[in-house]
Amino acid sequence: MRLVKCWFCSSTIYPGHGIQFVRNDAKIFRFCRSKCHKNFKMKRNPRKVKWTKAYRAAHGKDMTQDKTFEFEKKRNRPERYDRNVTEDTLKAIKKIDKIRSTREAEHINKRLKPNKQKIFKSAITELDQHISLIKAPGSQQQDSEKMKVLVSSNKSVQNEAMEE
């Protein structure tokens, strides 16, 4: 049993799923579902179809180069069965998966970060320029005046007496 990648969308194809198309030059195209198969028949280039992994990799949306990907490479040599190795591999798969997904999320965050700062700055400028949409232009000045009134010292002494 071998898990393969869909030629169009690059998702894993589990056994019993999808169609394998063999071209006359003996090149095999595997598809995970009929959506990908039909897109292929329409002669669409996966690098231009937005929801595929190929597009995201080509346009720098997703992480492409990382050491965690090397664990998943295709190996043609069959391994001799060893129970310990199998157990360790199963544990490792889970861990590597976790690491890879956190790294991918990091990559996307990094990509979106400058945009977040832009949004923040634009929000500030918007507040400065268009506050008149919410508050009347006169009322703003009154608020600022109110802020400047100081508390006299006599009153504070009285409050202390009241508290006691």
Added chain:
Amino acid sequence: RSLLGDLTNAFSGLMSSSNGSILSQQQQQQQRTFIQMGTTLKVVDNSGGKEVMCIQSLRGKKGARLGDIVIGSVKEAAHKVDVKKGKDAIQKGKVKKGNVVYGVVVRAAMQKGRVDGSQVRFDDNAIVILGIKEKKKDENGKEKKKKYAGGFHQPLGTRVFGPVPHEMRLKKQLKILSLAQHLV
């Protein structure tokens, strides 16, 4: 004959493959079905034939699929001149136009399910010619061909072109497997 032809067409329309016909902007997806009477198949060996039209599928009411044997009529064969000039060709093409031949389907545009649950499909319909059907009453075409090594019908040509599926092993066409360039 024509009635049967119509019936089989109706069947194939009902029970056609999952490649349903959807009308996309410019193209219409093709419905890939069985190989039946009238289907033209490409010949992918060097027996001399180029194109064969199926006149009977020896297996299946609806038609032949990948790996089945069909009887066909050779519509197009290699010219004598071409074959003589070829490197590993025989002096004259073994198969001539108008011959009725047995052939095994090595590539089918209709998908075939495999034991592991996957589906395979090829780009075209192709056969490898196994034997020529004799017209004489005394000798039946099949009986004569049983003398070939390997028990079953064995291919007439000495080379096979293009990819060949593993289904040949189940159908005991081991010679074709050994001659194949690519195994799928």
